[in-house]
Amino acid sequence: MPEMVRNKQVILKDYVSGFPKETDMYMTESSIELQVPKGSNGVLLKNLYLSCDPYMRPRMTNIKGSYVESFKPGMPISGYGVAKVLDSENPEFKKGDLVWGMTGWEEYSLVTAPQLFKIQHTDVPLSYYTGILGMPGMTAYAGFYEVCSPKQGECVFISAASGAVGQLVGQFAKLLGCYVVGSAGSKDKIDLLKNKFGFDEAFNYKEEPDLNEALKRYFPEGIDIYFENVGGKMLDAVLLNMKIHGRIAVCGMISQYNLDRPEGVHNLMYLVTKRVRMEGFLVRDYYHLYPKFLEMIIPHIKEGKIVYVEDMAEGLESAPATLIGLFSGRNVGKQVVAVAPE
Amino acid sequence: MPEMVRNKQVILKDYVSGFPKETDMYMTESSIELQVPKGSNGVLLKNLYLSCDPYMRPRMTNIKGSYVESFKPGMPISGYGVAKVLDSENPEFKKGDLVWGMTGWEEYSLVTAPQLFKIQHTDVPLSYYTGILGMPGMTAYAGFYEVCSPKQGECVFISAASGAVGQLVGQFAKLLGCYVVGSAGSKDKIDLLKNKFGFDEAFNYKEEPDLNEALKRYFPEGIDIYFENVGGKMLDAVLLNMKIHGRIAVCGMISQYNLDRPEGVHNLMYLVTKRVRMEGFLVRDYYHLYPKFLEMIIPHIKEGKIVYVEDMAEGLESAPATLIGLFSGRNVGKQVVAVAPE
Known part of the structure; x- marks a missing residue:
């Protein structure tokens, strides 16, 4: 039995x-x-x-x-x-x-x-x-390397930056030699971003009365890459601050998931004037890269170059x-x- | 003197x-x-x-x-x-x-x-x-061939379809063997789209109480390519009807230009769920292709394969x-x- x-x-x-x-x-x-x-x-x-x-x-x-x-x-x-x-x-x-x-x-x-x-x-x-070694890790890897087309020295902004995906995207971007700024919603998270994950800058979006002004402060020359995890008002502010030929990888929009109707995004015309590519993706389309991802990330974890x-x-x-x-x-x-x- | x-x-x-x-x-x-x-x-x-x-x-x-x-x-x-x-x-x-x-x-x-x-x-x-041989022609050419990544048999939707750019995008798409639908704002324009430019279907957006329903009628399987000229409510309806891995080339948003604040677009989360690439472009980045464009389009005009x-x-x-x-x-x-x- x-x-x-x-x-x-x-x-x-x-x-x-x-x-x-x-x-x-x-x-x-x-x-x-x-x-x-x-x-x-x-x-x-x-x-x-x-x-x-x-x-x-x-x-x-x-x-x-x-x-x-x-x-x-x-x-x-x-x-x-x-x-x-x-x-x-x-x-x-x-x-x-x-x-x-x-x-x-x-x-x-x-x-x-x-x-x-x-x-x-x-x-x-x-x-x-x-x-880091599962779905969120693969999401960060595919989203950053496959969707964002990142180049050394570019200016990268990540929302929900201390989350399962964001903390990795920021570290990938730093490894590549990018300038990296993250937003999150508490002092603890901001400390993590700056002191643990090595982001260049981080800010608490809840303490910013004007997200556009906050982004202008951290990106006086504009944003090359936005890794989008939240949607809504943050996306609208980012659109005002994109550089020409910038890229927005849309991973998720967590600020919208509990709303009956998502907020309206008003600044999409900046996609044209700045020639921005905004691309949604799902990790499920990228699992064929999982072995390659492990090969890259396991040594980085063991050497302490990437933390989680x-x-x-x-x-x-x-x-x-x-x-x-x-x-x-x-x-x-x-x-x-x-x-x-x- | x-x-x-x-x-x-x-x-x-x-x-x-x-x-x-x-x-x-x-x-x-x-x-x-x-x-x-x-x-x-x-x-x-x-x-x-x-x-x-x-x-x-x-x-x-x-x-x-x-x-x-x-x-x-x-x-x-x-x-x-x-x-x-x-x-x-x-x-x-x-x-x-x-x-x-x-x-x-x-x-x-x-x-x-x-x-x-x-x-x-x-x-x-x-x-x-x-x-056709100037800025709008180059815009249609670059937008369709360089931004939309079109493939034979795909389902293409064009707004402001009888305009300077739209009428050409539709004809390019037909030449490639796509299914092509256009929207415009009068009976005369709809007649032009169907009878002069050879669109498969066309509809008057002013006579559609529900743009989402209209798009579902013409694209029961969804839209592969949207050539965006108008923005606002039409874009929101299109987002609901994109196919997986669809593309949106954002050429302009004429419905928004006279508004003090552009309308909000609510359905951007569909960029993620359908893995859609939405890309803005300006013709100025593509003038190096002008000789190649002329080489393609002049014979088509002379043979009557493209009309204007x-x-x-x-x-x-x-x-x-x-x-x-x-x-x-x-x-x-x-x-x-x-x-x-x-």
Whole structure:
């Protein structure tokens, strides 16, 4: 008889509109067989770390035909995570493998169509595979090197700069010899940007009455590259400050995700007058570069040339509040939830 | 003694805010010597055709550091035109040459730092050098072939489609084997698009209560390429209907030029979800391609494979009203003012 265990889960109560609340989710406990049905192609995962990411907000809404699938009310939240394979009927994975990719917000997940990467490098923190070595890392890598067309000496601005993606984009830009400025929403984050990640400058957007003036202060000659994570008013201010032939890589617009209607952006005519390329991208189009990315970043991590700051919450029970905190910017660094000891 | 002649001129009265009026300009008459000062590098032009173009609206405003120089109140309007050289101290031009480029809204212009192209092909209407063979033609060519990255069979949408640039973009797209739809603001223009320029479909945006619905009707599978001439609400509707990896070439936003504050565009998050590249451009960056462009387009004109519709106003006196008409869409086709017989 296969072993049955209790399985704590984080369930979405119902679709969310406006700002999500902790009570939009609830904890439950079911039981699960620690065995994959024979011939099913599935894997049985023990979840170790779960990732809180901004793109999860749109998944809480009932949108058809979106780029992400909506969560299903009454079912566990799903997201990126790091896990250990307990059982496998899939030829690509075997018991004991460490993996990262899509899993459930629960202690154990039966994944029937695995979208998982096998973890090869285990001499780095395993939680890094929710961040620097996972989806956010690949997002920063693809967004900066593939979309921004960066050149040495260029002036780079990053919003939400201390987040899972922003902190890496800034360090990539510094490695290339760019002038790098980031914005974030607290003194702690600004300190991190300047003292830990080596940004040239950083500012707290909440303390700037006029974002246009703030950008002019840090970019008197204008911005070559804007790595866009927030949208709305910041984008409007950036458009006023772009240099000729500048580039805007649109990674996300977290300031807009909880609004029923996104704010209007008024200064798009500057795309013409400054001949700016503004390009949206999704990391899913770039995973073929993952091996190349690892080859680049693993040595940089080991040599301490690139650092990564995580905000680690403890226990699955903390997951709902932790996810909500992401949208008020409570996290400092990449938000992770530790579910079980390695 | 050099010949002195009377020189009628169109003068900008003062900077304009909001919708420009005919009375923002006035006619005057000065006198001019039909001779270029010795050693001045200048040319003396007799203006034959003057071009009315949307970019002239921002020039009526006092903006510093813009991509175009503001007109000077009390001085003649300037713009693209076709002219004959009456006298030259410039080694590149000689008496009798036909030229196109920047000139004044007057009968005769002394141009001290000529930005002029010599006209080589005279077996086409000379007025074409204000349109299909001039700045608008190069704009359509560079915008479509260099910015849109078009491929055979793609779905192309063009706003202000019967204008100086739009009518050409549509014909270029048809030559490449694209499905082409245009929007414009009157029945006459829609007829032109469908029956003269060979667009697959066309619609009158003024008769569509819901632009999103209109676009869904003509692009059930979505839009690969949007050639943006208008901005505002149309752009917002287009963003909802872009295909994955679509491209938006931003040529201009004529619907916004008379507003004190441009309308807000709300749907930019679709740049991310559909991975769309939106790129502004100015024709000035592409004039090195002008010889290649002529080589392509002259045979097409002669073989009747590309046609061009002009809206010809007669006489310099008609110029102010004609320019204003551009902003209410009164012109049908490329708006030209005939100043003097060839």
